[in-house]
Amino acid sequence: MxxxxxxxxxxxxxxxxxxxxxxxxxxxxxxxxxxxxxxxxxxxxxxxxxxxxxxxxxxxxxxxxxxxxxxxxxxxxxxxxxxxxxxxxxxxxxVNWGRERxxxxxxxxxxxxxxxxxxxxxxxxxxxxxxxxxxxxxxxxxxxxxPCFLGADPAGSPLLGGATLRPLGTAEDLARELVRSLCPELATRAVLLSRAPNDIVAGNSARIDDRVVRRGELWRPGPYLPDRAEHPATGLEGTDRRALAFTPAPKGVPGAELDAAQRELLRALLGTYLDRVPDGVSPLPRYDDPAALDAVHLAWAGSTRAGEPHYYRLQGPRLLIEWTNVHRGANHAHAVWRDPETDFGGDVLAAHHAAHHTTPERNGK
Structure with a gap:
């Protein structure tokens, strides 16, 4: 590198x-x-x-x-x-936003x-x-x-021979299969809201918290800002916003309550995000430990039918994954992987500076 x-x-x-x-x-x-x-x-x-x-x-x-x-x-x-x-x-x-293309x-x-x-x-x-x-x-x-963000617009595009190009399709299909496999009691807990947010809840925030991200914040100030820039990026307010708000304890259904087949789906779904980076860097092997998989919570919003607007997230220790596919008739996907404890490596930097830039007093000199 x-x-x-x-x-x-x-x-x-x-x-x-x-x-x-x-x-x-x-x-x-x-x-x-x-x-x-x-x-x-x-x-x-x-x-x-x-x-x-x-x-x-x-x-x-x-x-x-x-x-x-x-x-x-x-x-x-x-x-x-x-x-x-x-x-x-x-x-x-x-589309013309006042630039050459x-x-x-x-x-x-x-x-x-x-x-x-x-x-x-x-x-x-x-x-x-x-x-x-x-x-x-x-x-x-x-x-x-x-943060590691990938999106696709269109999420699905026709190819010759009747095939479809879906760069992030597996991340959508596995999650839908998992939530649809839940028994009614678990499904009720997993589906937090009957409608999907317009965008990922954390937006492009530097830190994961319960702050509302506004549409205008998703753009650097300049000649183009989206309409209704002051509105919530998710389009949710009031009780709907609170239903999907981040809380210290993750919302949804934990891996500990899933059966063996559902746990396999959950781990495969994690792989569609954590395998973006090379072996040896990816944290995916962490979830070979049953206790780590137990702590990952699945939450959903919107329809569970294919082709309709929906959102999901996976949340656990050192993990936040968000997905949404809402716009263009549910053909515009956003998919982000984050580590709430060390996005951008802030804690690693702090440890490095503590080890290599201590003052003479701290060194006992």
Whole structure:
């Protein structure tokens, strides 16, 4: 990963580097606030776009992206980038937000924070419409890979021969199969609300809490902001919002109450998110421990019928997964994996600084 990052940085000229390089992780509160400011909309994610680079540099960008993903994860990300061209056709090539091209596969951003491979922590962020990949490296190892967001619009697209392209389809199908397999008593507890929220509940918040994320926050301030920017991103208020609000104790049905077949579905569903990153980095083996799987809660909102708007989340210690498929007739999916304790690696950075930057008094000198 460090070699790929250095190769890309070495290819940049002075002006490109000014945009491409951010301050090292943990440098100060301002630097951390910008590193933790993330998006999944077609807005400015911060960094250097494909448009600002030569084709040879594009290849180096994708080499770095590949270093942080499994083979399947990389294929999915590359497909999501290509869906911008499909979405443009779905919208009859007519959407105009005042820039040269609105649905733009060149509008993906890369920024490296700090010096790759050095003694200090460093990281990188790649993102654009429906992609946000965030990596932190501390003491020579990948210490954090979340938030990790992927979306698909359209979620399903026709292919020749009657096939359908569904980059995130398995994450939808396994969850629906699981919730539909529940007995009536468990289903009543799992389905928190009869309608689905318009978006993932945590939005692009830097921390997981019960704060309402507004639509305008999903976009960096600039020439385009969505209509009703001050409204909740989820479209939920009052008792509906409280039904899906995050609480210290996860809502829904825990894995401990599922039968053996349902537990297999739950673990497979976890794999569709946690296998985005390479073996050795993915926390999926954690769920080989029955106690860890016991603690994962499934919650659902909306219809359980295919093709209708729905939402689900998986929540447990060091885990939050959110999915929604609501818009375009339930053909526009958002799917995010987060670690509420160490998104962006904040706790790892704190431990690193405590170990390597102690004061003389603390060292007893």
């Amino acid at each position: 460090a070699e790929a990052a250095r190769a890309w940085l070495d290819s940049l000229d002075v002006d490109q580097r000014m945009v491409a390089v951010g301050r090292r992780p943990g440098a100060d509160a301002g630097a951390e606030a910008e590193r933790a400011r993330w998006f999944y909309t077609p807005t400015d994610h911060g960094g250097l776009t494909f448009h600002q680079q030569r084709p040879a540099q594009h290849r180096l960008v994708m080499q770095l992206v590949a270093s942080g993903l499994s083979a399947a994860g990389y294929t999915t990300v590359a497909t999501v980038l290509g869906l911008e061209n499909v979405l443009d056709r779905v919208e009859c090539f007519s 609105t649905r733009d596969p060149g509008m993906y951003y890369l920024r490296v924070f700090g010096e790759p491979g050095g003694r200090q922590p460093w990281g990188w962020r790649f993102g654009g419409h429906h992609v946000s990949i965030n990596n932190l490296v501390v003491d020579g190892r990948v210490a954090a890979t979340t």
